[in-house]
Amino acid sequence: MKVLYFAWVREKTGRAVEDMDLPAGVATVADLIEWQRGRGGGYADAFGDDKAIRVAVNQTHVGKSHPVAEGDEVAFFPPVTGGAP
Amino acid sequence: MKVLYFAWVREKTGRAVEDMDLPAGVATVADLIEWQRGRGGGYADAFGDDKAIRVAVNQTHVGKSHPVAEGDEVAFFPPVTGGAP
Amino acid sequence: MIRVQLDDFDVGAELARLTEGNHAVGGLCSFVGLVRDMAPEGKISAMTLEHYPGMTEKALADIEAEAQSRWPLEASLIIHRYGRLEPGDRIVLVAAASPHREAAFEACHFLIDYLKTKAPFWKLEDTGAGAAWVDARDSDDTAADRWRRPDDAAE
Amino acid sequence: MIRVQLDDFDVGAELARLTEGNHAVGGLCSFVGLVRDMAPEGKISAMTLEHYPGMTEKALADIEAEAQSRWPLEASLIIHRYGRLEPGDRIVLVAAASPHREAAFEACHFLIDYLKTKAPFWKLEDTGAGAAWVDARDSDDTAADRWRRPDDAAE
Numbered sequence: 093m094k095v096l097y098f099a100w101v102r103e104k105t106g107r108a109v110e111d112m113d114l115p116a117g118v119a120t121v122a123d124l125i126e127w128q129r130g131r132g133g134g135y136a137d138a139f140g141d142d143k144a145i146r147v148a149v150n151q152t153h154v155g156k157s158h159p160v161a162e163g164d165e166v167a168f169f170p171p172v173t174g175g176a177p
Numbered sequence: 178m179k180v181l182y183f184a185w186v187r188e189k190t191g192r193a194v195e196d197m198d199l200p201a202g203v204a205t206v207a208d209l210i211e212w213q214r215g216r217g218g219g220y221a222d223a224f225g226d227d228k229a230i231r232v233a234v235n236q237t238h239v240g241k242s243h244p245v246a247e248g249d250e251v252a253f254f255p256p257v258t259g260g261a262p
Numbered sequence: 263m264i265r266v267q268l269d270d271f272d273v274g275a276e277l278a279r280l281t282e283g284n285h286a287v288g289g290l291c292s293f294v295g296l297v298r299d300m301a302p303e304g305k306i307s308a309m310t311l312e313h314y315p316g317m318t319e320k321a322l323a324d325i326e327a328e329a330q331s332r333w334p335l336e337a338s339l340i341i342h343r344y345g346r347l348e349p350g351d352r353i354v355l356v357a358a359a360s361p362h363r364e365a366a367f368e369a370c371h372f373l374i375d376y377l378k379t380k381a382p383f384w385k386l387e388d389t390g391a392g393a394a395w396v397d398a399r400d401s402d403d404t405a406a407d408r409w410r411r412p413d414d415a416a417e
Numbered sequence: 418m419i420r421v422q423l424d425d426f427d428v429g430a431e432l433a434r435l436t437e438g439n440h441a442v443g444g445l446c447s448f449v450g451l452v453r454d455m456a457p458e459g460k461i462s463a464m465t466l467e468h469y470p471g472m473t474e475k476a477l478a479d480i481e482a483e484a485q486s487r488w489p490l491e492a493s494l495i496i497h498r499y500g501r502l503e504p505g506d507r508i509v510l511v512a513a514a515s516p517h518r519e520a521a522f523e524a525c526h527f528l529i530d531y532l533k534t535k536a537p538f539w540k541l542e543d544t545g546a547g548a549a550w551v552d553a554r555d556s557d558d559t560a561a562d563r564w565r566r567p568d569d570a571a572e
Contacts, residue, residue: 099467099539100550151472153535167469167537171553174466174497174538175509175529176363176450177288184312184384185395236317238380252314252382256398259311259342259383260354260374261295261518262443274429277449285454285504291525292447294432298516299440349440361453363529364560370446371522405519 093162097138098169101145104138114162121147122156124166138168146171178247182223183254186230189223199247206232207241209251223253231256264322264340266313271341271355280337281359287336289363291370293356299349303394306387311344311353314382318342321381325373333369335360340373342381372409379406419477419495421468426496426510435492436514442491444518446525448511454504458549461542466499466508469537473497476536480528488524490515495528497536527564534561 093114097105115127125147129139139145142156148167149158160166178199182190200212210232214224224230232239233252245251263280265271273294281287297309322340329338337359347353356377358369385396418435420426428449436442452464477495484493492514502508511532513524540551 096469098469098537099541148469148472148537151469151475167472169469169537170539170550172534172537173540173551173553174468174536175533175557176448177361177453181314183314183382184386233314233317233382236314236320252317254314254382255384255395257379257382258385258396258398259313259381260378260402261293262298262516272429273432274427277428281451281505283505285452287451288453290449290451292449293518293522294445294447295518296436296442296445297440298443300516350436350438361455363448363450367448367522367526374518 093160094165096165096167098167100170101138101168104134106134114160119159120156121149121154121158121160121166124160125156125168128168144170178245179250181250181252183252185255186223186253189219191219199245204244205241206234206239206243206245206251209245210241210253213253229255263338264319264326266315266318266322266342266344268343268345270343270352273352273355276339276341276355277357280339280357284336284359286361287359288361289366290357290359291363291366292339292358293354293370293374294352295354295374297347297349297351297353301387301389301396303387304389304391306349306389308346308348308388309396310346310386310388310393312384312386313342313344317382318344322377325376325380328376329358329369329372332372333358333360333365334362335365335369338369338373340377342377342383344383375402375405375409378402418493419474419481421470421473421477421497421499423498423500425498425507428507428510431494431496431510432512435494435512439491439514441516442514443516444521445512445514446518446521447494447513448509448525448529449507450509450529452502452504452506452508456542456544456551458542459544459546461504461544463501463503463543464551465501465541465543465548467539467541468497468499472537473499477532480531480535483531484513484524484527487527488513488515488520489517490520490524493524493528495532497532497538499538530557530560530564533557 339357341355356373360366494512496510511528515521
């Protein structure tokens with residue numbers, strides 16, 4: 093599984109991308125967020141406020157109940173702020 | 178009084194502009210339209226359908242009850258069709 | 263700024279000039295009207311735009327002033343051509359620049375809707391069947407009416 | 418057409434290319450987003466736009482396809498920059514060309530509203546007080562929601 097972090101999520105975790113095996117017991121985005129929080133340090137900080145985090149699986153916006161599986165590309169980031177004022 | 182004609186009103190009257198004295202008994206745009214119709218020929222044709230004619234007095238759109246006076250610039254034309262589709 | 267001219271205009275240069283050095287602008291909305299090759303009456307080969315010199319400038323300046331009074335604009339622009347135009351030619355450019363995108367969109371939309379029913383231009387289309395004056399459309403009045411405010415006088 | 422790029426773009430050239438030779442186009446609406454020098458937190462000296470390469474292109478292509486499916490468009494365009502930008506710099510260009518002006522306006526407005534809440538970009542502003550990530554605004558969700566249709570799934 094490839095996991096990406098953007099904006100302040102990236103700054104807090106201290107990394108932009110990492111390869112990992114699907115952790116045991118993780119079936120959904122919500123599970124993965126909880127697992128990330130359990131890693132402590134910058135991860136606990138980055139994933140401390142569930143509501144502030146948005147998620148894409150395989151480059152598509154998804155909700156927290158969306159499944160994750162081995163081989164997925166999962167990205168964590170704040171709400172997007174592109175475009176114009 | 179300076180009177181101007183545009184688009185098919187101009188084509189029907191056969192002139193773009195004419196100077197005239199304010200005709201006797203003419204106090205409003207409606208009066209002037211009726212007077213024009215009475216001139217016959219191309220004028221009768223141009224002013225035959227009152228509803229198809231729009232009017233500006235001194236370069237401002239006005240209704241048919243608007244007064245006209247000596248020294249005014251009065252323009253007759255069809256509904257405008259500039260801009261984009 | 264308003265301009266009435268025979269010649270074409272450079273959209274990129276006009277828009278760049280509108281916001282140049284003004285760092286309060288967050289959004290610039292523009293609209294270009296072009297000559298289509300199809301009219302309800304069939305294929306058109308060219309059109310001629312007649313206008314009322316003097317009143318045209320006055321009408322466009324009034325429309326621009328109205329937009330400036332309704333929305334917080336940093337800049338606005340109306341350029342309208344007259345004379346002979348062929349399919350694909352630019353007819354008109356309107357633009358509005360504002361700190362926020364909503365105001366830019368609304369003001370730009372207002373400019374073109376109002377212009378369409380208030381600026382003294384008339385289109386003569388050349389079709390295979392000869393030249394014909396374009397009829398005004400009720401839908402244009404409807405589009406302009408949407409910007410009318412409760413205290414505006416009926417016309 | 419969509420493009421994600423570091424470099425600036427030429428608005429006039431992009432818009433001209435969009436309708437070139439297409440005589441079915443009667444209206445071309447475009448919107449340019451620019452960097453302002455004021456943020457709610459104070460004066461900004463620069464900003465850096467981060468994005469998600471791969472997903473960005475996919476998101477923009479989806480938004481453009483959605484616009485094409487909803488309005489009768491002859492052409493459309495989204496160009497979004499990333500990297501370091503200063504006040505006055507162009508961030509984004511969206512445009513829609515249609516036989517009729519209403520469709521061009523609505524589609525263009527839709528493109529920028531949807532992009533704002535769906536394309537994976539994040540702004541880091543440099544202010545006197547240091548660099549800060551820009552917060553998303555509720556008003557942007559509201560703007561995007563207005564284009565939602567009854568049969569769209571809630572998110």
